[in-house]
Amino acid sequence: MNLIKYFKVYSKFLHTSLASELEYKTNILIDLITAILSLIGSIFLLSIFFQNTGSIGGWDFEQALIIQGIYTILNGITNTWFNPNLTEIVKHVREGTLDFVLLKPIDSQFFISLKKIAPSGFLEIILGFCLLLYCIKLNQINLNLSFLTLCFITIVCSICILYSLWFFISTTTIWFVKTWNATEVLRSFLYIGRFPLNSFSFPLKIFFSIFIPIAFITTIPSEVFLGLSQSWKILLEVIVAFVFLFSSRKFWFFALRFYSSASS
Amino acid sequence: MISNFINHKIFTLLKVQYSNMLEYRVEIALWAISGIIPFFMLNIWTNNNLNESINISDVMLSRYFLCAFFVRQFSVVWVVFSFEEDSLMGKISPYLIQPLNPFFRYFAQHLAEQITRFPFALIIAFFFFIFNPESIWIPNIGILSLSIISTFLSFLIQFLIQSIVACLCFWTEKASSIERLLFIPTLFLSGLLAPVVSFPNYVKSWIYLTPFPYLIDFPANLLSGNSTNVSGGLSMQILWILLLFPVFKKIWSEGTKKYTAMGS
Numbered sequence: 405m406n407l408i409k410y411f412k413v414y415s416k417f418l419h420t421s422l423a424s425e426l427e428y429k430t431n432i433l434i435d436l437i438t439a440i441l442s443l444i445g446s447i448f449l450l451s452i453f454f455q456n457t458g459s460i461g462g463w464d465f466e467q468a469l470i471i472q473g474i475y476t477i478l479n480g481i482t483n484t485w486f487n488p489n490l491t492e493i494v495k496h497v498r499e500g501t502l503d504f505v506l507l508k509p510i511d512s513q514f515f516i517s518l519k520k521i522a523p524s525g526f527l528e529i530i531l532g533f534c535l536l537l538y539c540i541k542l543n544q545i546n547l548n549l550s551f552l553t554l555c556f557i558t559i560v561c562s563i564c565i566l567y568s569l570w571f572f573i574s575t576t577t578i579w580f581v582k583t584w585n586a587t588e589v590l591r592s593f594l595y596i597g598r599f600p601l602n603s604f605s606f607p608l609k610i611f612f613s614i615f616i617p618i619a620f621i622t623t624i625p626s627e628v629f630l631g632l633s634q635s636w637k638i639l640l641e642v643i644v645a646f647v648f649l650f651s652s653r654k655f656w657f658f659a660l661r662f663y664s665s666a667s668s
Numbered sequence: 669m670i671s672n673f674i675n676h677k678i679f680t681l682l683k684v685q686y687s688n689m690l691e692y693r694v695e696i697a698l699w700a701i702s703g704i705i706p707f708f709m710l711n712i713w714t715n716n717n718l719n720e721s722i723n724i725s726d727v728m729l730s731r732y733f734l735c736a737f738f739v740r741q742f743s744v745v746w747v748v749f750s751f752e753e754d755s756l757m758g759k760i761s762p763y764l765i766q767p768l769n770p771f772f773r774y775f776a777q778h779l780a781e782q783i784t785r786f787p788f789a790l791i792i793a794f795f796f797f798i799f800n801p802e803s804i805w806i807p808n809i810g811i812l813s814l815s816i817i818s819t820f821l822s823f824l825i826q827f828l829i830q831s832i833v834a835c836l837c838f839w840t841e842k843a844s845s846i847e848r849l850l851f852i853p854t855l856f857l858s859g860l861l862a863p864v865v866s867f868p869n870y871v872k873s874w875i876y877l878t879p880f881p882y883l884i885d886f887p888a889n890l891l892s893g894n895s896t897n898v899s900g901g902l903s904m905q906i907l908w909i910l911l912l913f914p915v916f917k918k919i920w921s922e923g924t925k926k927y928t929a930m931g932s
Contacts, residue, residue: 434845438852445856448871452862453712456721460712585695588702596708605715608708 435524461602473535480528490574561645568648685780700788735888751834815891821905828912838923859885
């Protein structure tokens with residue numbers, strides 16, 4: 405019953421935000437070109453790295469392309485859902501409109517995380533999938549059901565971790581008010597998700613597996629694609645995803661206790 | 669008399685914007701942190717010995733990326749985002765009435781931000797030297813002043829390009845997507861992620877005719893002491909400024925004629 409209500413509300417969200425976004429049609433067209441150029445740019449960068457060497461951190465060019473594909477999909481998801489919604493929290497806090505969100509008879513995290521949608525990110529997701537399909541052909545990966553479920557699970561876990569990271573950072577605005585560029589810091593860290601974790605030196609590897617688990621976000625799903633991943637890594641990713649999701653929700657309610665609306 | 673007047677104006681603008689910027693120290697510190705991508709790239713380059721093939725030693729490459737970080741810090745431009753917000757909110761109208769081109773205001777804003785940013789950039793450089801003590805060097809005064817000039821010229825080029833894009837707000841209202849599109853070639857071709865010498869020949873053959881390598885690669889090479897064509901680079905920077913300035917003037921005068929204030 406409750407779930408049906410949330411589905412209905414979400415379809416309304418989709419309708420309104422798509423309608424308002426499609427008003428800027430040329431904008432969407434430009435964003436599409438940007439997405440294509442950005443993918444070309446990252447493949448170009450990768451080809452510079454590989455022009456005189458066979459492998460980086462134990463990954464061939466064809467294998468590194470998989471990471472690129474997964475990164476593109478996740479980046480598309482970020483641009484479609486996380487970025488337009490979670491940067492909005494800052495605005496809500498600053499202008500005191502968070503009150504209106506909290507008063508609504510609906511889960512505040514749901515409302516704040518899914519209200520808007522930026523359709524231009526869809527192309528990035530599609531581009532990422534095309535690249536992945538191409539890589540599957542290039543690396544001669546056999547598709548079967550268990551492989552596909554494993555891929556699906558790890559990618560869903562990556563999305564959860566990514567979402568929680570964004571949500572964590574955006575929630576801190578309740579204390580600091582004007583930190584909309586904190587998400588820019590996160591973005592620049594996430595940038596290294598385009599490269600295999602093994603290509604970094606040991607201290608950075610530790611940093612990117614524990615503090616900002618970018619390793620879990622792109623490298624483990626790519627290993628699953630190549631059939632290289634041990635099952636404990638997949639299990640670990642699932643656990644990390646659950647911990648992150650759970651703690652981000654707890655953190656949100658914790659932060660709300662410190663929220664004093666604009667006039668008080 | 670007139671020059672005195674202009675000096676006075678610029679000085680006042682700078683002072684106002686500087687105190688404005690000082691209020692948002694944390695924000696600017698976060699911006700400074702979000703520019704550390706060159707260090708991650710350096711890590712990939714040296715950790716995989718990719719620099720051997722382009723004949724740059726580890727030390728020289730680490731200096732290059734540190735300088736790239738610095739040049740980027742002092743040539744970041746966001747005028748299009750401020751201008752878009754001001755124009756969508758209708759704040760441009762009062763600026764237009766004043767006997768001062770509004771772009772002076774933005775220009776002063778950028779300069780003030782750079783002054784505020786300077787200590788944070790120094791702190792990041794300090795940490796960089798702690799981790800890489802062998803890459804400490806002191807450029808001589810001549811080189812230092814030349815590279816400051818070329819960094820400023822690079823800032824001017826980007827400021828002019830963005831101002832031209834910003835003026836498109838008079839026609840399209842949302843010009844920031846065009847800026848995001850232009851940012852992609854800037855990111856991949858300017859030398860922020862990989863020095864331009866490492867680019868494949870089919871790119872190197874035409875890239876020096878575009879403004880991109882003069883934005884980061886040229887000033888960073890100059891400052892870090894890597895080989896570069898000093899007079900050629902500087903003259904190309906000046907040439908681009910001379911080319912872009914009339915375009916900006918033209919589009920500004922056309923745009924202000926086109927401009928209709930909110931509510932009219």
